[in-house]
Amino acid sequence: MSSKDLTSKLSEYIESCKKCGFCKAVCPVLKVSDHIETYGPRGRILLLQGLYEGLLKPREYLARRLYCTLCGYCSIKCISGLELTEAYLIGRTLLTENGIVLDVIGNLIKSIVSTDNPYNVDPSIKAMWIDYLPEKPPTKGRVVYWAGCTTSIRRPDSALAAYELIKSLVGDVAVIDSEPCCGWPLYLAGDVVGYRSQVSKALRSLEGCGAGVVITTCPACTRSLRDKARELGIKSSIKVYHIVEWLYELMKEGKLPKLQLEETITYHDPCELSRHMKVFKEPREIIRSIQGLKLVEMRGNQLESNCCGGGGLYLALDADKSSNIALNRLNDVPNGVKVLVTACPSCEVQLNTAVRGKGLELEVLDISELILRSLNK
Ligand code: SF4
Ligand code: SF4
Structure with a gap:
């Protein structure tokens, strides 16, 4: 897309946003940023409006504010149905094209x-x-x-x-x-x-x-x-x-062998997989097909999953806040569960680091590790 097309697309977001703020309640970055408006979704749209109307110059300050985890939770809550991460990415592209690269x-x-x-x-x-x-x-x-x-x-x-x-x-x-x-x-x-x-x-x-x-x-x-x-x-x-x-x-075609594992686990939905790719029922069906295994859901799951803080290049930009988001996510783990399964290496790294930081007895596994264990039983 040319800069002109990107700017025109951006204007659609700006015009469609009612500035109601419903998106703010779920933003993980806003939560770890003392709820300062410009760290949250509505604030980002207002900043992009400032850029679009020429009130704000393309500068580092603006580039920094456009970096969040791109978890997409705000889009789920947006009353105008806006795919907000696309707007932030348009903003990042426009700034990069203007030579503003952090x-x-x-x-x-x-x-x-x-x-x-x-x-x-x-x-x-x-x-x-x-x-x-x-x-x-x-x-x-x-x-x-x-x-x-x-x-x-x-x-x-x-x-x-x-x-x-x-x-x-x-x-x-x-x-x-x-x-x-x-x-x-x-x-x-x-x-x-x-x-x-x-x-x-x-x-x-x-x-x-x-x-x-x-x-x-x-x-x-x-x-x-x-x-x-x-x-x-x-x-x-x-x-x-x-x-x-x-x-x-494979499972639907009947080509997955019998899976068995005596374990109680919980599953963290990676934002890229659940909200962005709409793959959240599939991992649950696979996990539930394992005989002997009990899946206990985290608070915040599927399309309403809470982010681990590792996406959108946010970890590179602000490692401290990114880890605070991961620590917050661990509060959603149900009591008594000793295995946390996910399906994204960035989530695994984030959650595992947070588990070690908190000194918890919680094993973080990729879903392939879980299925391999279930096959080997
Ligand atoms: S994508 Fe996630 S981190 Fe970024 S503004 Fe929306 S809710 Fe906040
Ligand atoms: S919920 Fe949607 S319309 Fe309301 S402020 Fe957030 S982005 Fe704008």
Whole structure:
């Protein structure tokens, strides 16, 4: 979209917002920011209105305020039905096009360009989890497991479990040992040109290894490699699934073996998966199919799930507030539950760090780890 089209789209949001403030009640960033209006959804729309009307100049202050977790909860509560995260992303893009890029975000973009991941770690470290597999996996094949940067670097145990799970269900699974970044952080940073180039590179690398089906444990990678790429007209014949979607399809086709585990768990809905991709019934059906397992819901679940604070590049921008959001989320864990399952590596990292910070006896697992345990019983 050109700047003119983006500005015109932004004007639709500004005109449709009734400034009622119903969206404010659920904003996790507002809660950890002393309820200062400009940290919340209505305040962000007012700031964007100021930018649109020329009352506010594109500057760092404005860029900072446009960074929230992009959890999308405000959109669920908006009386005008506005998809507010899109408005914030338009704002980020317009500021980036005006040359306003915060240092921390600029460094993240540079890291993707130079190391192919947003963590600025050597690509060999990102691929290190592969060395811990019992056998060297093929690098070409029809079914490919795409770990993504966060799972590979921050949650390698989940990558190992996901790989083992997929292998036990379909046989041969390939991995790319020099997997590029999927480009999603660039999209979130308002660098749409950079995103297009990076996601095309990622899809080319998958095509190069003969992939027909790609399964990932990261909802952000799914949105990037499939949904956003498709929306922007980037063509690919590869079928991309989040592992929950893929397991659900297997279950419906009767191809999921018997699952059994004596455990009481709770499930945290990742915002990207539940609110943005509308995948919240599927994980529950899979979990409930495990014999012996009891699922106790968290306060705030499915479309009304509370955020963990890890999305939208917010962790990079304000680590303290981001962790406070994660600590708040732990208050929603039902009493007596010892296992917290989720389906996103960023949520896992956030919640696990908060659990350790609070000294709780709570194990945080990816859904692949849970299903693998249930298969092995
Ligand atoms: S997307 Fe989430 S964090 Fe951002 S303004 Fe809306 S409710 Fe707040
Ligand atoms: S609920 Fe919707 S219409 Fe009301 S202030 Fe929030 S964004 Fe505007």
